[in-house]
Amino acid sequence: MIRIRALHKRYGSRVALDGVDAEVVAGECVAIVGPSGGGKSTLLRCLNALAPFDEGAIDIAGFSLVGGARASRATARALREVVGMVFQEFHLFPHLTALENVALAPRVVARRGRAEAETAGRELLARVGLADRAQSYPSELSGGQKQRVAIARSMAMPLRVLLLDEPTSALDREMREEVRDVIRALAREKALTMVLVTHETSLARELADRVWIMREGRIAEQGSPAEVLEAAR
């Protein structure tokens, strides 16, 4: 589903990615852990063409990205319809209700009717346990609820890959649990290929089929959670 070859990326003189080679098979959940500044988030942003890279190539969900050139607008948009992303800070649209947040992309990008998009949106909100908050605005939701809406929002498109960037880091301990429940359920379904960047080794251990440890722009170690995370201890 995802193949990354010799990925290099620099920000000015600073090397962010220094030769990343990796593969993720369909239905797999990969957790990326490691110290801050190790290139985890940068790699994730390269995967859905939010960030360009200098050298190397990425094949993801049938799309090809190459280094040195920005993906064409059309490619980037088509790719993002099947590769979703969840952000640490949620980035919900504050002027839209929870339901409108979820229904926006189906309506605008997939050009579905409002009724159809909202019916599907309600189902998605129900799946993340927020059926009763459909008409709430983001400012009326707790952090955990916001992140669950954000997950539902990314799921509203016909996803094949879901990228999660520190989805629980901005949350209190109690709220983390409700978001973890949602992610756990998604991972168990095995319908989606997931790449999860996280600081929480417990989350990685529980959900991931494989773990990559990124350090200084490279994948320093990889393997099953048991091998890699136990060794890291």
Next chain:
Amino acid sequence: MRLLASLWIACAAMATACGAWADGLSTVRERGELVWGGDLQGGEPYVFEDPKDPTKIVGFEVDIAAAIARELGLRGARFFQVQWSNLVPSLERGDMDVALNGLEDTPERRARLRLSRPYFIYHEVLAVRRETPYRSLDDLRGKRVGTLNQTYAFELLETRPVETVLYEGQEEPYFDLQQGRVDAVFLDHLIAERYGCPLAGIDCVATPVRGSYVVGLRREDATLAAAVDDAVGRMIASGELRRILEGWHLWDDAQRELASGVVSPQQDGGPAWPAASPSAATREPAYGAASLDRRQVALFLQGAGVTALLSLAAFAIAMPLGMLLAAARMGAGRIIQIVATAYVELLRGTPVLLQLYVLYYGLAPVLKLGPLTAATLGLGLNYAAYEAEVYRGALMAVPRGQAEAAAALGLGPWQTLRHVMLPQAMRTALPAVTNDFVSLLKDSSLVSVLTVVELTKRMTIAAVEIRSWLGPGLLCAALYFVMSFPLSRLSRRLEAKLENDPHPRLA
């Protein structure tokens, strides 16, 4: 210190004016010079800046004023510049001793001022485009006819079933006639022959409406008026007037009649013009007894309507164009960015008045816009530049993550702008936008230079007719206030709401 000094000067000026009211002739004699008022914009041959030496003014009225001063035994005459349509109020205010600038003898002026015996006979000329069928005022029912504000020609047109279009300068009406924006121009032959008739494609038709130029004086200056009358009489008798007019190539049969006393309007107290125009003779005085009555109030309301509609239409251009410019400055390619930035800086960096002139008069050979269209477009294009900056600031205040989240969902740049960025930016921008609309409402008064009669223009016209700026001024202010105050309040409430709620929703 400076304030004290200016106060003192103001007091001194008022004292001078009061002195003039007390007894014109003795004040003028004490001062040793005659202060006469006119408008340099009236141009050749009346009074204008010498092309060879713009610090000097010349014209046949300059010579007449000097001659009158000489006859009065004074050292000389000093010119006072005033906008022509305000000549009479300015005289009444005491800015000058006499008004001497193509002032026509009319019953209304006769009732309001003291008028000297005439020093010049004019006739009204109708200028038309050669290819049009119009050759008299009667042919022009319902058509647009241009003239100057506060002229006798204007009064006459007001009694006719034509649409009168008012100008402040005498070149513009003929320019618009050439451009087809008016169907005829009706003005004194002195103006027509210099500024209209020589133009390509323009035909001039002399009309039987005749009149005379006179010196205007305040009603209370009886002694000065008598002295000026005597002075003009002596100038006619001695041939001085003839020499002056010949010097300006203005001597003709009509002036010969004036000098020979055949036309001597002031002797029977009647108007200078023979009742050549029946409608002029039988009509009600257009503003002889004008007051702030129902008719005037209705005209003010109409002016306020023009102001409101004009402002709304201009803002309807400014908002979308401003959004487009803001988006172009932030997102589009390099060249579009430069073009958008240049547009914003150019329109913010030059006076809107200049832009209106360029749009209406400057571009006319290639783009013939009507006055209302040009006014709406001019204000709209100008305010778009300001709106663009407001929206740009508001767009920059939207957190970066919003655009990223939208992109990650597969929204294109325009969809992101339309569904995510603009709705949020507009909420931030709304108080500033409301304020800008209030500014636009007030700036719309500038379009009177394009002959649009909106609220402020209506006020200046009424003020001259009613002989008071107070009533019309207050009424005008009240109407602007009624339109702008609710908006200012709304803006303040929105601001307060924004402060309390980071994500306000529109009701």
